[in-house]
Amino acid sequence: MLLRGVHGRLCKPLAHARALGVVRLGPNLEACAFGTDTRQQEPKRRTVVAEAGHLMKLYSQLSKHRLSALVMSTTSAGYLAAGGPVDALALTSACVGTMLASSSANTFNQVIETANDARMHRTRARPLPSGRISRQHALGWGVASGTAGITVLAAGSNPLTATLGAANLLLYVGPYTLSKTRSEINTWVGSVVGAVPPLMGWAAATGELVAVEPLLLATYLFMWQFPHFFSLAWLHREDYARGGFAMVPCADPTGSRTASLVTRYSWYLVPIPLAAAALDATSWMFAVEGTAFNAYLLYHAYRFDGDKSNANARGVFKASLWHLPAVLALFVFHSRRWELEDKAEDEQLGTLIQRIRARLTKLCLHEIVQKDEAASFCPVVVVEEVGAEAQNIATTAAHKEESLQARSDIGS
Template structure:
């Protein structure tokens, strides 16, 4: 049975005044602003891939700002829930909440306000579907993923679902619906997160054990299962990445980049399986944080033809009726909405 060192079982020591970060720096850390930037990137790519021409810039700004606010809300509420466990972990014990630089009510207010603001920005600047996805994702992250972390290794799968939603928010903001492209982007994000998070959890497995989190590398002492999952999911990125091009969402340049990146991830994963060391886990993690931004950039540079209404999904009843009548050869009259 693992025991918590006495220095970690107590509340963290106060940070000397000269080393205390300012309030804004605490806000940046509390909202995980740097991590949220990756979330916003995937939402923006989802929007750009689906957007018609000319690009609806107001909706794009709403998608970016709303997603950023929603991601910040989820991060704050997650840290609020985990403050006691964060105090036990070396990596997190000096975060604003466990270090007591920000109080519980203060953090709760920030988290709720950010969530409300993000939802409203998406609802007013884009549409209700995008807003609903963002709000649902906050609730899933805080009320399902967070309490699952100390209970079951399946928490990583739920967390991966949360990470797969942002490109769907972007797609919904651009089109008002969810087509096959949105689901393909979400699938890539879901699978990518597994080698990404499992390699990180491997590096901090002792810290997660101290915090009482049921991460797979914590319970998988030999690391065999962890490495096998990393290899399987890294390999899956190859066909999933190519499916984006086959679906017409990106061109041949993107396909070449996706193939190289997916094979590269697989090579690092296989090397970790052959020799599960911290150095090889770190290589997988670094490969993962290289993979995603390069893949997203390639998708933007070599963007395919904007999806048709059939790909997006038809949400307007009048448009659907018009399409049916036109196919039957009936005369179609356009009537202005009241």
């Protein structure tokens, strides 16, 4: 469209507006040709963006995003431990659904514990105690994220995974949260909650739970939470007592019971990598590596047992933070499921894992030692040889028994 300018010549609308002095062009454009003042629009845009960012930050804090991310990682470990082929939709749905369900559980937990959190130095700045978000708004977020999470699990994974997710959400919000101010048993209930996500991952991958691997993973998650949480609770024991929570360290002034539980459950982790290898769920290298990681955690547990200082408790807590992801990653990496032909065939991730294993084998101590026939001190080789010998003895004995039975039948 052309307009007639002040001198009677045809010009474009912007040129015409400039001629009339409506638009001032320069480094900063302050007005448009048709009278819309961007100086009024820009603050509104900034306000909307700022409000959206602030709201996302509040939702993230209600969801305890770091804890929810850790929970999601244990779900992915459960899925990948099942081997290939990896269904991208099912894996993504399992992770996203778990993250949303965990966010919902954490939100409801904070709604119920608002008064308790307000009395604790560690938690009084959270959105609800600080008054930065209303109770109704938080409840709305909890319902929305929980509903979305279970829906994603059901639609993208399968009904079994969704059922586990819904049951775990209810267990966290109900028995666990309500018992925190009533009984020390809350830590054991919470550990059950923490053990469920790898089961969800396995269920999303296979559609069932009847297998050794998910049981091992769930057991490991259950045991791991005690050194992790009791060390944290010892560091904040005065704050927990101020908030009215019934935690073991709050009724343990000397720390002897807390340290004993930390050490005991650290020991309970030790047989699990060995059992995983013995049951052929993983290779024996997982037993070696898992034992090394558990030994390091035990080292910190015994330091805390010898001296119940905050520094030693913090050592246990920090060790537990990297201990779990490392062991889960090793479990997935050494899972025998990736060695099955029907699992690994045409599976890029399975092929990648096999290639990495082949490269690492060149650096593996027990493989290097195994090449020398005279060297028999490699622990992995020794265990494998003992296992093979025991299996041969059992097979030979079974054959002899069958042979004797056959002769007896012929003689009769």
